Amino acid sequence: MKRKEFYLVTVIMMFLFISLTSAQPVFKQSQATEINVPCTINGAICSPSAQCQLSIIYPNGTVMVNKQNMTYNSGVFTYPLTSNQTSALGEYEMPVTCCDGGDCGVRHLTYTVTPNGEIASTGKGILYIGILTILFIFFILCIYSGMQVEHIALKSFLWLFGYILFIGVTFIAWNLAIDYLTSSPFLIVVFKWVFYFFLVAFFPTLLFAVIYTLYMMTQIDAIKNMIDRGMPQDEAYERVVRSGFSKRKQW
Numbered sequence: 001m002k003r004k005e006f007y008l009v010t011v012i013m014m015f016l017f018i019s020l021t022s023a024q025p026v027f028k029q030s031q032a033t034e035i036n037v038p039c040t041i042n043g044a045i046c047s048p049s050a051q052c053q054l055s056i057i058y059p060n061g062t063v064m065v066n067k068q069n070m071t072y073n074s075g076v077f078t079y080p081l082t083s084n085q086t087s088a089l090g091e092y093e094m095p096v097t098c099c100d101g102g103d104c105g106v107r108h109l110t111y112t113v114t115p116n117g118e119i120a121s122t123g124k125g126i127l128y129i130g131i132l133t134i135l136f137i138f139f140i141l142c143i144y145s146g147m148q149v150e151h152i153a154l155k156s157f158l159w160l161f162g163y164i165l166f167i168g169v170t171f172i173a174w175n176l177a178i179d180y181l182t183s184s185p186f187l188i189v190v191f192k193w194v195f196y197f198f199l200v201a202f203f204p205t206l207l208f209a210v211i212y213t214l215y216m217m218t219q220i221d222a223i224k225n226m227i228d229r230g231m232p233q234d235e236a237y238e239r240v241v242r243s244g245f246s247k248r249k250q251w
Helices: 002-023 122-148 152-180 185-200 202-228 233-250
Strands: 026-028 033-038 051-057 063-069 071-073 076-081 090-100 103-114
Touching (some): 033 103, 051 076, 122 152, 152 185, 152 202, 185 202, 202 233
Parallel strands (some): 026 103
Antiparallel strands (some): 033 076
């Protein structure tokens, strides 16, 4: 019985923790936004005559805003933030002092600035790592299988599919860096540009692969026809190669 009560209390505390962490405001980096603070003193909603002041402290401890007046709007006080004021990543401290008549109250709040405006969770990280691992394993299998098979069309298909999987790997790595490598913005930029480079290069690569595959299939058919007519394999291969070289030389 005591064990069941312990599990019940643990679950309740987990839900409380999740609700408290999700209630913390999260803003996207370098994007203008607005802070909203509900005004309550001694459990009562503040009147329109109430006044609130806030201070904002950067993650490194320096003061960004010092006791600035907030704007009242239907029981909620607001304060605008410019894109420059959300450029630094991390958790900001925000003490807010509100007075209504002779009553005053102080709330010590916080908000967080992340690259994408979201808080990275453990579950999300596990999901990303799982997908990344699966994509990478299939990428290796496609490249290895493409090196083993002899059929030119199947070889090209496996390598192209491996190319697509590699694009997926770079995309997941970029998102992992955004969520979990906020202290290393250089890596975020690197993964981003690697992803875009291979994504843009996919269509020229696809066109080249199709043309190369069709060309090689015609060459292989020519060699097979010569072999079927009784020509030795080495001689047939040499003639086809020599023919292709002479055509390129004419160009």
